[in-house]
Amino acid sequence: MPLVANARMYSATPAVRDAWKVLLRWVLARAGLAWEVIDYDAPAPLSALWARDDLGLAMMCGLPFAQRGVRPTLVAAPIPSPARYGGRPVYFTDMVVRADSAFERLEDTFGGTVGYTLADSMSGGVAFRDHLAPYREREGTRLYARAVGNLIHARGVIEALAAGRIDVGPLDSYYHDLLRHDEPALAAQVRVVASTGAMPIPPLVATAALAPEDLQRLRQALADVAKAPDLKPVRERLLLAGFASADPAAYDALAAMARRPVPSFEEL
Template structure:
């Protein structure tokens, strides 16, 4: 069975996509040169494939059931505001000319989010809002945009007022799209949690898991300029239980009678 791989989560710009592809090529060269790099259409199906050698997922789907189908390989450590070791948070973003200066001030505002299965864009924002919600509501309206960049554009174009943006994505967006991010303003951060995990199928052998971890470390040290462009400091090896903090954020919102972003 030929194995497959993809790193789909931080391709914020074409240049970044090329760098992530090059890093993946280097990793596969040292682990399985026959493995194919693919562009998945349906990530949830792709992450569950038995021939998956390496990919990256969001921590929210990981704790909501994906962990039963995959092995946790590593968690990246990024050099970006809002990151600490292998943890990251979401930046709360509004328009530069908006009146909002805190999450509390956003009552009745329009919230944008990338998707309901996103920890950074949905789960973390719901958790931040939950203490301020009344009868399960806080926002005047919500808008699903399909991506963090889509949420940033919705705010800049006055179709939404607030979004929670993965702080790594935000750092990449500042570099790649300064005209867009220059129209926006940060008003805070959400609670931090472990970053987006690298995963492999449960069918991948232990010796390949070890080889993947070694190859990821080597890909960072062997190409320091690429690592700098990717803001990648290295990889940590967290236990799966570390990601339970993401489920805890969901549970705390539910206890506060705020089960969905509204």
Template structure:
């Protein structure tokens, strides 16, 4: 009988793709199967493989996973999410949308960003767009401002990635962005001098991006895949330490309900685009 080949796709930042490859290697070692892992070249909601249930393992942001599962004939199952090292993560599977400005700027709080140049990685991003949009809507409503008419930012421009947004701020092309805290920490580990140009003025907590699997997989295999994460072997544990992952925590769809609220409220209010 031919060996099972699992198709894994990462829809997350490329600066941690090396780590997702290490997870794939651990699956090969422990689950008697092969894994072909690739980086996505499109938004997960535009990926025909995902739409047609042809993705076995997905490294994916919680928001597009939630939106995919709402319309999918076979919703993906959430295995687990990483708990990051560092006191700010409180030993919980959370991360932050860090609101980042240039280190030399005068901005010290969210309200100071009115009239500035905002950039974001992509429209489907939870940390880069969704959480900031919800935060901005709450700010406008609290100040009795019409969200459909009021322009908070001077300009809003897509950069294409969190890394590019950070460089735009460092280079003075943009004034601010909401950045995935884990991605920013990984980028600064790789480019330490970048930290000298950046400063975080606020943070919005969120459930951590999970690893999900296709519900078409055998239940025993799904349990094996979950155990790879919850009980890592020595090689994977070493990679986790390098990636600043303390351990993995089991997660379910209910853990991501806050993302649904942050997405649904602005959409239902007609506030689809940050302005």
């Protein structure tokens, strides 16, 4: 069965998507693997992509990775290059408001409308809800008058904020940084008022069974990305320092967070 590769999860703009495709093709060529780099654009659901059994190298949200009974093979994890990541394969959830709003702190948004992407999304739902839960417990009453869900992705959050449909919403920090770098006019419509702590970043995984020698060559090719001179423009476009080996057990914390009994957004 021919295997495929894809980086839809962090294809924040068309130019970023194309850069990921260049990088994946370089990696596969260096590893000597004749796999196809496929397109899988929005609004096609990521859950359907991750359910495929022919993925040789694809980005997957850390939460479904951690929740699977039989986990995919964790190949490597990206290391974003901006300073806030500290050279680690981590990311955050940024809580954002409309740029011209009067809100200065997350607490200033209480009483308004909270937005989220999907309830089972790590950065767009679970991590945001978990961050809000202590405020809800401390206040002893609902934090928000209304919740708007199913915003799907970061662009949906930004569009809802710009239209005044919500007062605050979550963005995956790496996706947010890619937008700020490559599509600044869109990103400038919002600003950050709070962020979660660091979490293990969505990794590159294989749902297909890989031969040990193929996996070794693939991991070496990904490690070589950081120093490859011909990939410098691609790394700059992707705000990417390189790739790190990652411990699958690090993602257990995400599944544990999702299991915590915290209120739904409609109850926050």
